[in-house]
Amino acid sequence: MQLLTPHVYWAQRRGEIFLRVDLSDAKNLNISVEENTLQFRGQGHGAKGENEYKFSLEFREPVRPEHRSTQRQVDIRVRKQSEHWWDRLTQQEKKPLFLAPDFDRWLTESDVEMELKNKEEERINSIRVESRVPKDPFLGVKRGYLFMYNLVQFLGFSWIFVNMTVRLFILGQDSFYDTFHSTADMMYFCQMMAVLEVVNPLLGLVRTAFLPALLQVTGRNVILFVIFGCLDEMQNKAVVFFVFYLWSCVEIFRYPFYMLGVVGTEWKLLTWLRYSLWIPLYPLGTIAEAVAVVQSLSLFDETLMFALPLPSLLGGSLSFSYSLRLYLILMFLVPCMFINMHCALSRPNKPIKINKQSRS
Known part of the structure; x- marks a missing residue:
């Protein structure tokens, strides 16, 4: 090998010198400073191809060197x-x-002086802007409350999902018909907790539109408490399994996503799952809820449960099934309303002072 000198490029700041040695795939580097003189020796691909290169520099004043080698070049900071x-x-x-x-x-x-001056001006301006924004003394409490709420909901729906999955593997299709009796208590708890998602925007804790949140929570609670909870005949039907399972599949990704958003953390895989799985699960859940409503219509007509009393001349009473039929019409004639509602509510559950957020 020939002994050659590489191209070296330099720049300085007030407190340091930057040297860039134009040598790629460097190896066997030997860099030292003796009596204020930098000695460099190493092998690599430079201006004359693959060879051994060396050089020395006697600096104007005393220095302390550091170096870092990459695949493309050798950087030395003095x-x-x-x-x-x-x-x-x-x-x-x-x-x-x-x-x-x-x-x-x-x-x-x-x-450099101009650069430092600009940075100092930016720092002062940012301090002035921050000083104009009133600090929320309860921000920590809001974060703690929202974090714990999402954590509790995540644990509740996780228990439902795991319980139903295990029973499905053990009992097969037989698990469809006793889903309500094995998981209803936990589902009751989770859906009663979900009422807080209607209260939170009213209190200004989250940036969520009140009406979409109310429609979302009310729709689920009607299915759970009215159709499944009040009609014993519905509790043994397979549709309960599909409604509960689809709900829990959505929530085991939604609530941890919100929970991490409260503390300013993001997992890309979780974000992808949260915004991708709802695309098939949301319409499937809507169909399962519609099936449950259709199966309950005749039961409400027979039992006259929740029927509205009317004068005898008008027929005696108005069955609650008519309200459910109206619900079905709205569900299938205005699907875009539900999709837009989901998109509007699918941001992290954070305090209003932190970032944009919402529920779905």
Whole structure:
């Protein structure tokens, strides 16, 4: 191998020198400073191809070197013992032929002073802006409340999902018909807790539209408490399994997503699952709820449960099934309303002072 000198590019700041050695795939590097002179020796691909390269630089003043090698080049940072600008790099006035300015990093002293001045102005302006924004003394309490709420809901729906999955593997299709009796208590708890998602926007804790949140929670609670909870005949039907399972599949990803959003953390996989799984699960859940409503219509007509009393001339009473039929018409004629509601409510559950958020 020939012994050659690589191209070296330099730039400085008040307290340090930057050297960039144009040597790729460097190996066997030997970099040292003796009596204020930098000695470099190493193998790599430079201007003359794959060879061994060396050079030495006698600095103008005392220094302390550090170096870092990458696949494309060798970077050497030299700290000045005294922080001030040098009029030249080397002790000798004549610049070595292999040395050239690094224009990508080159700044004059006035450039650096202007850069520091701009940064200081930006810092002062940011402080002024922050000082104008009133600090919320209860921000920590809001974060803690929202974090614990989402954590409790996540644990509740996780229990339902795991319980139903295990029973499905053990009992097969037989698990469809006793889903209500095995998981209803936990589902009652979770859906009663969900009422807080209607209260939170009223209290200003989250940036959620009140009406969409009310429609979402009310729709589920009608299915759970009225159709499943009040009609014993519905509790043994397979549709209960599909409604509960689809609900829990959505929530085991939604609530941890919100929970991490409260503390300013994001898992990309969880974010992808949260915004992707609802695309098939939301319409499937809507269909399962519609099936439950259709199966309950005749039962409400027979039992006259929740029927509205009417004068005898008008027929005696108005069955609650008519309200459910209206619900079905709205569900299938205005599907875009439900999709837009989901999109509007699918941001993290954070305090209003932190970031945009919502529920779905």
